[in-house]
Amino acid sequence: MSNTLAIAHKELKGYFASPIAYIVxxxxxxxxxxxxxxxxxxxxxxxxxxxxxxxxxxxxRPVFLNATVIFLFVLPMVTMRTYAEEKRSGTMExxxxxxxxxxxxxxxxxxGAMGLFASMLALSLIHMAVxxxxxxxxPLPVLTTYLxxxxxxxxxxxxxxxxSSLTRNQIVAGMATFGVFLMLWVINWIASFMGPTTQQxxxxxxxxxxxxxFTKGILDTKHLVYYVSFITFGLFLxxxxxxxxxxxx
Amino acid sequence: MTRIFNGLAxxxxxxxxxxxxxxxxxxxxxxxxxxxxDQYAMYASWxxxxxxxxxxxxxxxxxxxxxxxxxARYGTLAGISVIVALGILVAINYVSVRQNKRWDLTAxxxxxxxxxxxxxxxxxxxxVKFLVFEQATGFDRFRNRLGGYEYASR
Numbered sequence: 001m002s003n004t005l006a007i008a009h010k011e012l013k014g015y016f017a018s019p020i021a022y023i024v025x026x027x028x029x030x031x032x033x034x035x036x037x038x039x040x041x042x043x044x045x046x047x048x049x050x051x052x053x054x055x056x057x058x059x060x061r062p063v064f065l066n067a068t069v070i071f072l073f074v075l076p077m078v079t080m081r082t083y084a085e086e087k088r089s090g091t092m093e094x095x096x097x098x099x100x101x102x103x104x105x106x107x108x109x110x111x112g113a114m115g116l117f118a119s120m121l122a123l124s125l126i127h128m129a130v131x132x133x134x135x136x137x138x139p140l141p142v143l144t145t146y147l148x149x150x151x152x153x154x155x156x157x158x159x160x161x162x163x164s165s166l167t168r169n170q171i172v173a174g175m176a177t178f179g180v181f182l183m184l185w186v187i188n189w190i191a192s193f194m195g196p197t198t199q200q201x202x203x204x205x206x207x208x209x210x211x212x213x214f215t216k217g218i219l220d221t222k223h224l225v226y227y228v229s230f231i232t233f234g235l236f237l238x239x240x241x242x243x244x245x246x247x248x249x
Numbered sequence: 250m251t252r253i254f255n256g257l258a259x260x261x262x263x264x265x266x267x268x269x270x271x272x273x274x275x276x277x278x279x280x281x282x283x284x285x286x287d288q289y290a291m292y293a294s295w296x297x298x299x300x301x302x303x304x305x306x307x308x309x310x311x312x313x314x315x316x317x318x319x320x321a322r323y324g325t326l327a328g329i330s331v332i333v334a335l336g337i338l339v340a341i342n343y344v345s346v347r348q349n350k351r352w353d354l355t356a357x358x359x360x361x362x363x364x365x366x367x368x369x370x371x372x373x374x375x376x377v378k379f380l381v382f383e384q385a386t387g388f389d390r391f392r393n394r395l396g397g398y399e400y401a402s403r
Contacts (some may be wrong), residue, residue, distance in 0.1 A: 056355070063388075073402075138355060138356050140354040140355070140356075141355055144354055169260060188351055192388075194277055195276075195277070195278075204342075217359075218353050218354065218355075221348075221349045222346050226342060226345075229341060229342055232338065237333035240327050240330065243327065244324075246321065247319060247323045
């Protein structure tokens, strides 16, 4: 455990010692702030109509659903260096021969990237504080929204780690990660043209479909299971991929 | 001789891919594929497969050498472990979709059915079929509600 945390700490330090973290956080704050402001103006004008005014449904939920698009672009840039950089700079061998298990290293890198992601999410707490100060939203749906965001981010990070472990080129890792993320995002667009079983499978695979209930304030075990198994499988494949480094000639 | 076999391998692969594409697109109703064409595609895919097998047989020396090596042993192990893990996760997800629990955490139970509706749905004896006629953009509303009905009638 302490080894894992040490690696997570090292990874986080790597982000914050370089401009990466500040650029990522800064631009996230800018974009999130803009989304928040524009949707706030829209909400202020009466929003989408309807009889009742609900801050959670008409302001907080759209803001976060829009913010997920930022994650789609930003997270590949966060994860692309994790393993590719180690391979490129030749520290991969050190890492593989260090008295650490693969699992500890992978979890450490995962937690490190999640740490940066969580700091990104934490910036949105400022906007939430303003809403809670001036308005009267329900707290529980906001909490489930944050839980959903963390889980979805976890999926992205685990997948990003896997792809980064497959190449030594950061750009390749970043672009491939982005492509796969985007495919998981839009995979259910074709669902309605398919047969009933294919439709269900495609809808189930779509990473955004599972987020919807979280942002509404609904906790459903099937979404939790989906995200947790996605993260587990991503990390498992990363472990296998890192392991091949040892025996592949 | 080697060049002929190499050519056979590529032609075989191409045939298999084209035939598979025709059949899959036909099943998914992307393009209309008649039963006859579907059958031809099946024959073509077998023929392509035969060509690939023929090529592989011509390369038996390399194949035997590779399977004796360390890479094959570890590679097979890794492949099997990935398939097993995937199988377990698919099984877990399959069960979890059918046995899910839902908690509506909104103050007004905004996304839950009323007690009467839930009771009515719980008392259903026979399967009920819903037909919804709506423009493609309006389906989400119904899908959510029908999902709620499905959950309550379990």
